């Protein structure tokens with residue numbers, strides 16, 4: 109009888125949440141968390157019930173989850189496997205549930221066999237033991253928005269707790285991150301590490317401040333023989349001996365890079381490949397390595413790995429870049445909170461000083477309602493403000509953007525409103541030193557205006573396409 | 574030292590169009606004056622004891638999300654929201670939150686959805702959406718005529734009407750307001766304030782924000798004498814540029 113009731117509850121949960129999913133699509137909203145919430149409400153053990161139906165890959169960590177998920181998706185595509193994946197905004201328990209339920213029939217049969225789930229770090233602790241993933245990828249641990257989970261170590265502990273509940277999962281971990289790598293110490297799980305070989309990273313960042321300077325086991329200060337960025341690198345503890353583990357998937361050389369791409373050589377077990385990544389920022393190489401580890405795990409050949417790595421494009425659309433007076437100007441379109449947040453997270457990983465110039469228009473092509481700027485996490489800019497030489501705002505709604513920055517926690521005196529885009533560019537160039545970068549973040553029509561000015565001023569022909 | 578606790582009701586479900594900007598504005602303007610602020614998120618299945626909070630905020634949601642929170646409201650929260658409003662708690666309802674505090678919502682196909690019933694207001698679904706920048710004038714705000722003007726952005730299909738004992742928040746100067754017919758915008762009942770204006774209502778309208786903070790402090794600290802002034806240069810620029818754009 110009890111069993112029967114449970115079955116009924118399970119079926120009811122599936123049917124109702126599928127109805128909700130259908131309803132949401134009908135009214136033009138992609139269902140993300142609600143259908144899952146409904147299912148979990150009716151049948152709290154839903155995730156455990158669904159776990160056996162899929163081969164599950166979970167991706168977590170503080171930075172690069174979305175990019176890594178997208179590269180991983182490319183890898184799965186290349187294997188020919190059919191799979192389901194969640195949207196990056198739906199990475200809590202309810203969103204994961206929605207994703208899995210959308211891939212099973214009303215009778216509970218899976219329509220695809222594989223699920224790729226980007227998972228929030230806090231939600232990972234609760235969901236991983238239930239989902240029993242075949243593979244877990246952890247990208248890294250950097251300080252995130254401080255108000256979200258508080259301490260970095262709390263976040264790490266959450267992920268560790270999740271891993272303890274799933275001892276059979278293969279772990280794909282960042283070897284260069286002392287926090288992330290510690291997840292692979294003294295656990296029964298098979299572990300694959302990825303990272304940069306000694307001196308393979310082209311920039312010397314040994315002086316850069318670190319989120320985790322002290323040994324996680326004994327609190328002694330780590331020695332570094334090489335650093336990539338933040339606290340990532342070849343660390344070793346002089347006191348207890350904890351050190352960067354050997355990496356099976358390793359970037360052995362950066363053959364070349366510019367602001368849009370990097371060409372790298374990767375060592376894999378019994379092989380080696382080189383690929384040109386269409387991703388900005390050297391930090392994205394880590395995401396590519398994590399994706400390569402997954403592809404290798406699923407048996408992709410070197411040619412296939414290269415195919416996926418080279419075919420992948422940057423998550424927030426093309427970044428345009430130009431050098432002016434020995435300063436780099438990078439322009440990235442912003443148009444909604446999700447995209448804006450990705451750009452802000454990208455800025456967070458930049459190690460050099462820079463200038464941030466925002467241009468907000470409210471013409472039809474931009475959207476006449478600019479309230480979305482309050483949904484984007486501009487607090488990130490306040491968090492990294494010591495790296496930003498000046499904050500400039502422009503566009504028809506410059507005052508609104510200035511106000512948003514002020515309420516994000518940036519002092520009013522550091523923000524300058526400049527409606528004239530020509531002067532905006534002058535100010536931006538003057539505010540940074542040589543070899544530093546200006547990030548121009550315009551909405552659509554503001555981007556068109558700025559592009560036109562840049563073309564005229566610097567006789568740019570085809571560069572700004 | 575003064576302390577305020579803000580309750581954000583259903584932040585995961587009722588958070589459209591930058592609603593959280595209102596919470597940010599209330600918190601920052603308190604922080605800048607060394608008033609301690611705690612924000613508590615209360616959603617489905619969470620306890621809601623209104624006595625624990627000094628300001629309660631309910632934002633807008635899509636129809637579907639509003640229908641989901643209905644069940645949760647029926648399990649006791651609706652009753653406690655009514656009590657909170659009657660007890661004179663400072664309550665801010667925006668857009669969908671505004672409609673939900675009323676008696677009912679009648680869709681344009683004729684079916685009637687029961688709402689919380691904390692305010693004597695009701696809403697009829699319209700066939701066209703009332704969208705655009707909005708300016709309305711609030712007599713109760715301190716300052717000159719310009720400071721009495723409140724700016725925002727509205728986007729709603731429901732037309733809301735006010736019953737006995739509920740006053741409008743303001744008179745529409747430009748835009749549609751509650752229903753596009755009677756020239757009123759929003760509602761005030763005791764210390765409950767409602768508006769169709771999102772685009773984050775509070776950051777650009779510091780006089781209104783400070784009015785709500787003052788009411789909350791007076792509720793909690795009867796001997797409270799008044800807020801210290803802040804440098805509102807950017808607030809004023811954002812406010813005035815929109816007023817100028819719409820009224821000139």
Ligand SMILES: [Zn+2]
Pocket residue numbers: 323324325326327328345346347348349350
């Ligand atoms: Zn140690």
